Amino acid sequence: MSILTNISTARLPAPALMVRTGIHIALGMLGVILIAQAISAEWGLPAQSLMHAVAVYTGISVFVCIQLRNHMPQRNFGAANFITLIRAVIVSLFAGILGPSALVPEIGGWLLVYVGTIALILDGIDGWIARRLHLHSLFGARFDLEVDAAFIFILSLLVWVSGKIGALVLIGGAIRYVFLFAGCAIRALRQPLPPNRRRQIACVIQTATLLFSLSPDVQPIVANSANGVALTILIISFGRDVRLLLASEVAAGTHP
Numbered sequence: 072m073s074i075l076t077n078i079s080t081a082r083l084p085a086p087a088l089m090v091r092t093g094i095h096i097a098l099g100m101l102g103v104i105l106i107a108q109a110i111s112a113e114w115g116l117p118a119q120s121l122m123h124a125v126a127v128y129t130g131i132s133v134f135v136c137i138q139l140r141n142h143m144p145q146r147n148f149g150a151a152n153f154i155t156l157i158r159a160v161i162v163s164l165f166a167g168i169l170g171p172s173a174l175v176p177e178i179g180g181w182l183l184v185y186v187g188t189i190a191l192i193l194d195g196i197d198g199w200i201a202r203r204l205h206l207h208s209l210f211g212a213r214f215d216l217e218v219d220a221a222f223i224f225i226l227s228l229l230v231w232v233s234g235k236i237g238a239l240v241l242i243g244g245a246i247r248y249v250f251l252f253a254g255c256a257i258r259a260l261r262q263p264l265p266p267n268r269r270r271q272i273a274c275v276i277q278t279a280t281l282l283f284s285l286s287p288d289v290q291p292i293v294a295n296s297a298n299g300v301a302l303t304i305l306i307i308s309f310g311r312d313v314r315l316l317l318a319s320e321v322a323a324g325t326h327p
Contacts, residue, residue, distance in 0.1 A: 087146060088139065088142065088143070088145065088146060088147070088148070089136075089139065091147055091148050092135065092136070092139055092148045095148050095152075095153060095156055096132045096135065096136075096156070099128065099132075099156050099157075099159065099160050100125070100128060100129075100132070102160050103124050103125060103128045103160055103163050103164065104121065104125065106160075106164055107120060107121045107124040107125070107164060107167050108121060110164070110167075110168070114174060114175055114176060114179055115174060116167075116168070116171045116174055116175075117170075117171055119170055119171070120167040120168060120170065120171055121167060122167075123166050123167045123169065123170060124163045124164050124166055124167030125163070125167075126166075127162065127163040127166040127167070127221075127225075128159065128160065128163035131159045131162070131163065131217075131218070131221070134214075134217060135156075135214065138210050138213055138214065139210060140210075141208060141209040141210040141213065142208045142209075142210035142211065143208075145206065145208055149201070149204075149206040149211065150200050150204065150206065151197045151198070151200040151201035151204070151206050151207075151211055152197070152201075152206075152210075152211050152214060154193050154196055154197040154200065155193075155197045155211070155214050155215050155218055157190075157193060158190045158193050158194060158197075158218050158222070159218050159221075161186060161187070161189075161190045161222075162190070162218060162221050162222045162225055164186075165183065165187070165222070165225045165226070165229065166225050168183070168229070169225060169228055169229060169232070172229060172232050172233070173232075177287050180285065180286070180287040181286070181287060183229075183285060184282050184283075184285055184286050187222075187226065187278075187282045187285070188282060190222065191275065191278050191279060191282065194215070194219060194275070194278075195275075197211075197215060198215065219274055219278070220247035220248070222278060223243060223244050223247070223274070223277055223278055223281065224244035224245065224247070224248070225244075226244070226278065226281035226282065226285065227240050227241050227243050227244030227245075227281060228241070228244060229281075229285060230281055230284045230285055230294070230298075233284075233285065234291075235284055235289070235290075235291040235294040235295070236284065236291065236294050236295055236298055239298075239302070240281075240284075240298055240302075242302060242306075243277050243281070243298070243301070243302050243305055246305060246306070246309055250309060250312075250313075257317075258320065259316045259317050259319065259320035260313065260316055260317075262316055262319065262320070264312055264315070264316070267312075269308060269311070270308055270312065273304050273305050273307075273308035274305075276301050276304055276305070277301045277302070277304070277305045279301075280297050280298055280300075280301035281298070281301075283297060284297060284298060
C-alpha cells in the first residue's frame, strides 16, 4: 500500500501542471487572436493573417503539450517558461504578417523591429530567471531553443519577401530544421548538446542581424553584407556542434 501511495503521490503534480500549462496556453492564444485582429484592422490585412498566426501558435502549443513531461518534477509552468510563451506569441504574430507583408506601412515595419527587439531581450531574461529561481528543466531549455529557431525562420522569410536579400538568407532560418532532419538518419546528431555560450551568441547575432535588415531605412547592400557575416558565424557554430556529436559517437564506439 505504501508503494502504491508513493507512486500516486509522485504522479500528482502532472495533472496540476497540465492544467496550469493549459491556462497559460489559452491566455497566449487569446493574446494572439486579439492582437492579430487589431493589427489586421489597423493595417488592412486579410483574414488569412489571423489564421496564420493562430496556426503557428497552435503548432507551438502542441509542441509544449508533447514535451511537458520533461518539465517534471516542476509543479508550475514557471515564470521563465511564461516569458518564453510571450516570445512564442510574438513569433506567431510575425508569422501572421508574413503573407501580406507588402501591406504593412513603414511605421508598421519599425513596430516589427521594436517588438522583435523586445523578444530578443526577453530571450536573455527567461534563461536568467530559470537559473536564478532554479526553475530550469529539459522542457524549458528545449522550449526556448525551438522558439528561437522559429523566430529566426520567420524573420528570414520576412527579410526575403522584403526583397532586400536573396534566397540565401533562408539558409539561416532553415539550418536548425535541416539539423533535426539529418538527426532522423544519423543517430549521433540526436544526442543532447552541452550548454555553450558560443551557440547562444551565434543565435543572438543572427536574430539581431535579421531585425536590423528588416528596418525600413537599411539598404539592400548593407543588409546583404551584415547577413553574410551573421550566416557565416551561424554555419560555423552548427558545424562545430555536428563535429562534436560525430566525434562523441566515434569515441563511444571505440570505447564500449
